[in-house]
Amino acid sequence: MAKKITFGILILLAVLIGGFVIYVQLSWNKTYDLPYPDLQVSTDSTVIERGRYLVHGPAHCSNCHVSSIEDMIAADAGKPTPLKGGAAFPLGELGVLYTPNLTPDPKTGIGRYTDGQIFRMMRHAVRPSGIASLSLLMPFWNMADEDLVAVVSYLRSMSPVENEVPPAAWTFMGKAVRTFAPPFRPILHPTPAPTAPPMEATIQRGEYLARYVANCVGCHTQFDPSTFEAIGAEYAGGSEFEPYPEFHLAVGEDPELWMRSPNITPHPNSALSKFKTVEEWKERFRKGRQIKISPMHWGPFSRMSDQDLEALYLYLHSLDPVDHEVGELMFKK
Ligand code: HEC
Ligand code: HEC
Numbered sequence: 284m285a286k287k288i289t290f291g292i293l294i295l296l297a298v299l300i301g302g303f304v305i306y307v308q309l310s311w312n313k314t315y316d317l318p319y320p321d322l323q324v325s326t327d328s329t330v331i332e333r334g335r336y337l338v339h340g341p342a343h344c345s346n347c348h349v350s351s352i353e354d355m356i357a358a359d360a361g362k363p364t365p366l367k368g369g370a371a372f373p374l375g376e377l378g379v380l381y382t383p384n385l386t387p388d389p390k391t392g393i394g395r396y397t398d399g400q401i402f403r404m405m406r407h408a409v410r411p412s413g414i415a416s417l418s419l420l421m422p423f424w425n426m427a428d429e430d431l432v433a434v435v436s437y438l439r440s441m442s443p444v445e446n447e448v449p450p451a452a453w454t455f456m457g458k459a460v461r462t463f464a465p466p467f468r469p470i471l472h473p474t475p476a477p478t479a480p481p482m483e484a485t486i487q488r489g490e491y492l493a494r495y496v497a498n499c500v501g502c503h504t505q506f507d508p509s510t511f512e513a514i515g516a517e518y519a520g521g522s523e524f525e526p527y528p529e530f531h532l533a534v535g536e537d538p539e540l541w542m543r544s545p546n547i548t549p550h551p552n553s554a555l556s557k558f559k560t561v562e563e564w565k566e567r568f569r570k571g572r573q574i575k576i577s578p579m580h581w582g583p584f585s586r587m588s589d590q591d592l593e594a595l596y597l598y599l600h601s602l603d604p605v606d607h608e609v610g611e612l613m614f615k616k
Pocket of ligand 2 (some may be wrong): 493497498499500502503524542543544545547554555557567573574577578579580584595612
C-alpha cells in the first residue's frame, strides 16, 4: 500500500514537472502585438544634438551598446566609440544578453527596423521581433516624446557599422523567470509626457532624469536579484551587483568582488549627505568613475550639464530621508 502511494506521488510529480517544462518551453519566447507609438523622427540638427546629449549623457545608451569590454571602458572614459553592439551582458544564472547594434546599418543594425519598431522597443520593452525584453534594463518608457524622438533621430544620423551580434542565450532557469517574472513582461501602459521639463535646476527636471532617463531610481532602490523587482524604499540603496569577472579582470580588480548601491536619500548616514553643497556634488560627478568596477555609468553622468546635475541634487534633497545603512559597498560572498 505504502509503495503504491509513493509510486503515485512520483508519477504526479513527474507529470507536474513535465508540464512545467513544456509550459516554459512554449511560453518563454512568446510575441506581443503592441501598437507602434505615433512618433516621427526628425533630421533637424537641434533635435539631433539633443539626442546626442541624451545618448552619451544622462540616458547612457553609449555605455552598453558597444562591442566589447575594452570598448565599454573607452566609452565610459569619453573616447568616441561606435554603438555597434556585441558586448555580452551577463544575467547570472539566467543567461546572457548581447547589446544590439544601434548604428543604422541595414543588415545588422537599426537600419533593419522601422521607426515604429524602435519607438515600441523604447516605450513597451518589446523588441522589433515582437518578443518581450527585460524592461528594467532600459527603463525609458516614460521618457518624454520630444526626448525619445531626439534619441532615435540621433541614432538614425550615426554612421552605419556592420556588426552581427549573437542572439541572447537563456538557461532553462532564465526561460522560467522570463515566463513568470513581471519585469520580463512588456510595459502595457506607459505614461510619457509630450515634452520634458526644460533643462533648468528644478526639482521637476531632477525627478524626470532620475526616474525616466538616468535610472538613478532603478539601481539605488533595492531589487530582488533573481527577478529584478524593487523590494526596498526608493533611493535608499542596498541593491547588490554580481561581479562581471571578465570586466573586473580587464580593469585589474578582484573578479569576485560584488558591489552594493548606497542610500541617496537625504538621511545623515546616506551617500547624498556627504556632499554639503551643490558645488561639491557637481565636482564629484565631474571626476567620473573612482571605483573601477562600479556598475554606475559615471562617464556619461560626468558629462551631464550643470543644470541637470543641479536638478538631480535638488530633487534628491526633496525626498523623505530613509534610515538605511547598506553596509560595505564592495564585498565578497
Ligand atoms: C544597461 C545597458 C543598456 C542601456 C543603458 C541601454 N541599452 Fe538598449 N539594450 C541593451 C540590451 C542588453 C539589449 C538586448 C535586450 C534583449 O536581448 O532583450 C538592448 C536592446 C535595445 C534595442 C532593441 C534592438 C534590437 O535589435 O532588438 C534598442 C532599439 C535599444 N536597446 C536602444 C537603446 C537606447 C536608445 C538606449 C538609451 C536611451 C539604450 N538602448 C540603453 C542594453 C542597454
Ligand atoms: C547601474 C546602476 C547605477 C545607476 C544607474 C546609478 N547608480 Fe549611483 N551608484 C551605484 C553604485 C553600485 C554605487 C557605489 C559605487 C560607486 O560609488 O561608484 C553608486 C554610487 C553613487 C553615489 C555615491 C558616490 C560617492 O562618491 O560616494 C552617488 C551620489 C550616486 N551613486 C548617485 C546616483 C545618481 C544621481 C544617479 C542617476 C543620475 C545614479 N547614481 C545612477 C549604482 C548606480
